[in-house]
Amino acid sequence: MNKRSKFAGLALSATLAAGTLFTVAPAGITYANEQTAVAFSDLDPTGDDYQPILALAERGIIKGYPDGTYKPGRDITRQQAAKIIAGALELDTKNVKDPGYTDLSKDSEYYGPIAALTEAGILSGTVKDGKKVINPASNLSRAQMAKIIAEAYDLDHEVSYTAPFTDVTADEWHAGYVQALYNLGITKGVGNVYAENDFVTRGQMAMFIHRAENSGEAVKTVEAARDLIYDFLESKSEVKDNNGVVIVETAFDRETGVYDVFIDADTNIASLLSALGKLKEVGLLSEDITKLGLTHLKVADNKPVDLTKDFDAAVNTLTQQVIDEVLRDGKISSHNIPVEATITVGKYTLKEEITLNGNLKR
Known part of the structure; x- marks a missing residue:
């Protein structure tokens, strides 16, 4: 398998070819063939994150706590999110290149996932006081999550910002990433805001990943329909x-x-x-x-x-x-x-x- 899942860039308002526009309704994302063998005592069966958590747990990508809970409302850290993303993409986390982060120990269980994601171009870290850092233990913000998800699933983020969220402006670094997620229904925001600085919870992370994976189905469907129509008209x-x-x-x-x-x-x-x-x-x-x-x-x-x-x-x-x-x-x-x-x-x-x-x- 490739280092990264390769999905063609699809956006609700993205031009696939000159003069042609395809859209995928956000409500169209559904969950098929879910496995429910894994159970956590603190999940709400009616919650949006219920099926995503179970589906990822069944694949061994996420795990709960020894007491049988998952704690879906707990904020997720950058390193925890990295481990989940790397697992979902089935990246090789053993044979990795040293990313050079000074705040990440090679003995950490998160070293391999973070290194793999960095090598794949999904994570990049930052420079602080002349040192390259990744801030692994920091909580993951929704703005940061948008970038990671968009990069991980090759979503088209070079698009104009038209989402209805009033707290994100077109000139912000994460605007295109938020738009990419909004286009495919991966995020719906919180009312009329995206809550860009809020932290992502464990339940939300599972939900975002699961929706992103399902967006691949939408891409394939759109491409197949597009090609049939193009062929017919051509x-x-x-x-x-x-x-x-x-x-x-x-x-x-x-x-x-x-x-x-x-x-x-x-x-x-x-x-x-x-x-x-x-x-x-x-x-x-x-x-x-x-x-x-x-x-x-x-x-x-x-x-x-x-x-x-x-x-x-x-x-x-x-x-x-x-x-x-x-x-x-x-x-x-x-x-x-x-x-x-x-x-x-x-x-x-x-x-x-x-x-x-x-x-x-x-």
Whole structure:
């Protein structure tokens, strides 16, 4: 296994390709196939941290106290968190390079995990009075936790800060890391604040790690759906009339996010409507693409149109909306029209933003 778990960077507001946006609803993170053989006497079965603690304990990543408790509300130290993270990532904590921390003994049970995480680029420590330190016994703050989780699971943290937490500003060092966790539902904050300086508890740490691991499922789901949609739209398609003349052609470029529609039509509404109606047979407005999970389409500033109830009626509505956009300046011409597609795959919601580029061939 690699030193670090490799998950493609996924963010709620991260562009996966030019012109295309996918989102994963935070509520979509669930826990599957949980093992509950391990039990702790002080856990609340209704608590958010209950299943995460049991799942990590079953894997031998976390342990309780001799009295049979886990003490989920106790603050966790940086070294304790390091040991758990290293275990979750299955890092080699024996054959490690000396990280050079002057406040970390090589005889410590935490030396191997901290050294492994440092070598993997997840921990870096700091310099105090000219000495490299890691402050292993200090409690772990929520800001520090965000960085460690994001680095450990390769979450995309180079994103604009848009989270609703009022106590984190975009210019703070941890803003991107907090955003990365918020994007995937790994953290929900405390009301309208993130509580960046509060300490992370043992229960919360298990919960954050477990959610981060489950985000890998979301990444795979999104990538699979994205690729299927890209492949479908990139396969250049055409519709011919009864005489074999091509009247509609479509093509999609995943690099630019542009969906080209070439229509062989006269510059009048009737001809244009007739040609656009052919789009039901191919491409973005075809019923085939709904089988990939497409549920809604939103044209420009219009409301999203549901494709799952009455497909024909939905396509008629969308066609008229496209016509309205084409005629916005009072004449028929080529237009770049923003279209947002909503795709539902299992418990995940994905959104794709593309540019519909209409081109008249006459």
